[in-house]
Amino acid sequence: MGPVNWLAVFLAAALAIAVGLVWHGPMFRTGRQLFPGNSKRTANYGVVGLVMLLASIMLGHNFARLGEATLAAKPWLYFMQSGGIAIFFVIPAVWLTHLRQSTEPLKRVVDCAFWLIAYLAMGLVFWALA
Structure with a gap:
């Protein structure tokens, strides 16, 4: 096992947060901000940052x-691994959560697509900093 690229880890998390801010803000205006505004605003930043x-x-x-x-030798593995985790683990969990809440299908697709793009963006950071 090689060393973990900690710079890439922190930059990938930051890029995923930036993607979320754009995705749920000006891009799709989902009505659900990545950081919902309330009196505990700092806690929301912390939770989103921790998850990413x-x-x-x-x-x-x-x-x-x-x-x-x-x-x-196989640089496509960055995207195959990060996208695969999103497609086979994260997206089904998000989809089932939305299904239980009876969310309309388009909102489910937009939210699931966000997670795929966020994970691929993280893979991009690791590839760029390899």
């Missing part, structure tokens, strides 16, 4: 396990 940081740490560990030589 945990996802990024998990990806960083995953890429360290694959190793630099493998990733240099």
Whole structure:
């Protein structure tokens, strides 16, 4: 196992948060801000940051396990791994949560697409900083 690229971990989490701010703000105006405004605004920033940081740490560990030589020979693995985790783990969980809440299908698709784009953006950071 190679070393975890901690710079990429923190930058990937920051980029995922930035994608969320744009996605739920000016891009789709979902009516649900990434950081809902209320009296506990700082706590919301912390929760979102923690979730994205945990996802990024998990990806960083995953890429360290694959190793630099493998990733240099097969750079598509950055996107295959990050997108695969989103498609096969995160998106089904988000979809089922929306289904239980009887959310309309278009909102489900927009929210699930956000997670795919956020994970692919994190993979992009790891690839760029390899």
